[in-house]
Amino acid sequence: MKFESELMNLLESDKALFSILKAVETLNLNDCWIAAGIIRNKVWDTLHSMQTETNDIDVIYFDENEPSINAEKILEAKLNTIMPHLPWSVKNQARMHIKNNLPPYHSSFEGVANFPETPTAIAARINQNKIEIMAPYGLQDLFTCQVRPTPNFTNNSPLHPIFLNRIQEKNWGHTWNKLQIIT
Template identity: 55%
Template sequence: MSKYEDQLIDIIKNDSYIMSILEAVEKLNLNDAWVSAGLIRNKVWDVLHNSNTPINDIDVIYFDSTDTSWETEKKLEQKLESLLPNQPWSVKNQARMHLKNGLAPYTSSYDGVAHFTEIPTAIAVRLRKNELEVMAPYGLEDLFNKIVQPTPYFQKDSKLHVIYIKRMQEKEWHKTWGDLSIEL
């Protein structure tokens, strides 16, 4: 386990709100389920900047190639809502998320996270049997060093790189966390 993974686990364990989210997701007993992206990234950046930004959404990912319906995702959001009400739940089956950017089908949640747009967002955490697990296909160095750059998929493909550039312009993270180094 890297020092950054230890730091991330400490940050999550010391946040009762995020722990309650992870506990709710674990109760769904979904295949390959994780809490990912912005909630985790923003929490780390908030800790590093001694700030507290609002929660936009709670990205819950899982992988089930036998049922890729949007309706199932909405039912899962309703179940999460019953477990932990009034939260901005967003459940996405990674078995269908490849369609968003016209890519080949993903093979797992790990593959889905590896295809996220930027490296510090390509992270996920889950709770299994009271143990926190971290998924970070590109490591946690960029996240903790406040570096934003595209994942390899969004670096190599010019069409995808345009998506990354547009996302960086829309997110305006530099206004919230002033010392981020954002590669364009």
């Protein structure tokens, strides 16, 4: 609960991030959240007393009736009219299981639970003027700077190389030197 309060305070106190949450709320999408790197990086930046550039804003939602990439592009365009020049990336979790050859997801929660690493498996949204947090594996790894694979990406899984490649490509340990990578 302590970490959830800390995260809510971080999101509320960051005007830009709070504006992003409000912009996403206006889409009125089913099971819609901002997720992954933008939240993870905000926490890690705060813990490291630094600020990194936002390279993407992951917006996730769940709509099994319209799983097309075109629908996602239309939503990105809407967000660009609300807050232009931001790196919006909208993904319908109803189709994202295909990427890693997993069974279909039934919610955004299942999508987030199948992100490769625990501190990235996080999402937030504004619902009825309150910030809600989704963290299938909790927030401890995020706030203690531990990066470990989620269950589908552990070292006995065929998806483990995806986790390892992300660690290498993202080079998080170089940017945030307090991180502990647990493979």
